[in-house]
Amino acid sequence: MSARTPLHLAAEIGGPPHYDAGHYLRLARLAEGGALDYVTLGDSFARPGLDALAVLARVAPATDRIGLVPTVTTTHTEPFHVSSAVASLDWVSNGRAGWHADVSTTEAEARLFGRRSAAPPAALWQEAGEVADVSARLWDSWEDDAEIRDTATGRFIDRDKLHYVDFEGSTFSVRGPAIVPRPPQGRPVTVIDATSAPARAAAARHADVVHIRATTPEQAAAVREELRAGAAAHGRDPDALRVLVALTVDLGDVETAPEPGLESGPQLAGRGTYFRGGPVDLADLIAQWHRAGAADGFHLTPITPERDLERIVNGTVALLQHRSLFRTFHPGGTLREHLGLVRPASRYAAPKAAAASSASSKEA
């Protein structure tokens, strides 16, 4: 990997729950001011907190550029609803939506729904992969130019450009098409946290962005290569995958820390490696790992978002910007643009060249 590859940065804004929009809005705007690629907001049926996708929908009109990536669990939620809600978040944010796919492993969560028992993570991640798959198909099920508003024929849509997905998963099936027209990004960004082994296969196959855990740049580079190889094995372009190292970050009480850097210590909030130190130490670590080609970027989970996100943005990010290692503004408008990911064509659309040649053969 070239050292000139753009650096991508994201931050988690969850933490102890808040039940008002203002708290999350302040944090999202702070991250937006730092030109971060996206914020994530964790969610689980197992602990107190508002529905994360709803919170980020509330944040969307009050922000302009920052990507919005809520956790959406696939174990108990209908796949069709997952797809519709994420597509709708993309519409209300004008193309800034992603979703962090996750699973619900506990019996306590299963009892909240009363529909199925808890299952092993491997089975749940297979299902989560299928939900990611059917969601992407549903997002493709309307071609971009399906809406024609053709007064001459009285047709609002060209129904040949709407498609049944007829998806048969191991635990569910979906007929389609989507009820929501194709979202602004084509497909909102799918993020999978592959710090747990059962998630890794789904990540290689379905994710646009993968969060990984590593304690050295070499280890990060190795995991990244493994994921890229996995993506390629599924017929994907490995360069369309962004691999971000997940760090749980404690920027408080620097004086008392024996030595800044990574620790194998408590993993309080996130699933990544634990970092303790000052904002400058964190900037040094990010710069050094990125220069070494370890990753495409970092997903930072501050242990105390109200305190540490401000230090990340005004300390760490400002320093990286000063060293010309990170952008100072968002040149693009969509999350895909921030990440350098192309807007995918619908898999159901006739290839452009073929469509053009058939048009010309008709003319001839």
Added chain:
Amino acid sequence: MPRTMHLAAHFPGVNATTVWADPRSRSQIDFSSFVHLARTAERGKFDFFFLAEGLRLREHNGRVHDLDVVGRPESLTVLNALAAVTERLGLAATVNATFNEPYELARRLATLDHLSEGRAAWNVVTSSDAFTGENFRRGGYLDRADRYNRAAEFVATARELWDSWTPDGESRPFAHDGEQFTISGEFTVPRSPQGHPVVIQAGDSSEGREFAASAADIIFTRHGTLDAGRIFYADVKARLAAYGRQPDDLKIMPGVTVVVGDTDAEAQEQAYEIRRQQVSPQNAILAAEQLWGTDLSAYDPDGPLPEIDPVIDSGLVKGRVLHGDPFAVVARWREIAAAKGLSLRQTVIETTTRQSFIGSPQTVAAELTAFVDERAADGFILVPHLTPGGLDDFVDRVVPLLQESGAFRSEYSGSTLRSHLGLAEPVWKG
């Protein structure tokens, strides 16, 4: 002093009421359209903004129906976003009780109530068709009675979840063991600003009325005429006592269409022109196919009515509700066409339901006021035919007259939807 009314704005639906071919028509999916209509409603001091839902695209003759507006975003996500750009307006989402689960939906509704500081409402609908079920794990079919059994237990279960935290913020475990749902655990959201989001019931059937009387705060009805409205109103209000409720505890709000012109005569002309736009030549054939239950694509919309008999239960139409006996309706169409010398399309236009209120601002304001005074309604859910500017005229020209006469509020007096509607906060049942 007239009785004060309640008003709501329905975002234009995916049906032939919505005219998309008009040059003023804008996107049905861009967020800016939702912002426009919601801000118009809030400028008019409306009680709430209303979004419908459909979980499968409508089909005609085995293909996706292509003549009307198709496609819309998911309701709750849009309303959470609208909470950011409005301050007082209630936000009502239609969400299906057949294809959702109580824990998750109660959580999403409580979340909207928190994020909007007490403005959330839920329009409870049910589905019984396997057609929609093809998009969902549960698939399958519920018979009519089971639909309402499930809906009633769903709402009761949601209320148990909304009551599971104490008013001072302590979470308590819940357990529900019923016919439809057996669930237990802890709810993840504290009691929301309204206690319970406002519950709306849409549907005029006897089961629907009973369900509304037992469990809803608002009933969204189709009864658009004064006489039908008064009978419906009396019937529904009379059902409340059996549940220990007062007449004012359930608001009756018919969905209505309004055409405002400078004069009554000009409004009538506009109303006819809108109906003509709603019935394109293709839509005329389609309306006839829905009635006849068979392919009529060979017929000329500007020619006479088909002479063949309707076909019953042909399965031609999926994902929409049919009303009435086809033979009787066809006979009536033939009478009208013969008496007035009308073509197929003209007959469809003629028989298309006329807009509920047509006239000058003064006429419309007076008729709305009379409707409420004579207890045919407690208010109205206005269904505009244009996205997103379809209520601009109403808000600019009719609302000021209603405010002047005291028939409608001039300012919001409270901050929650319950306060707009004059509904008490539900008693906490710990």
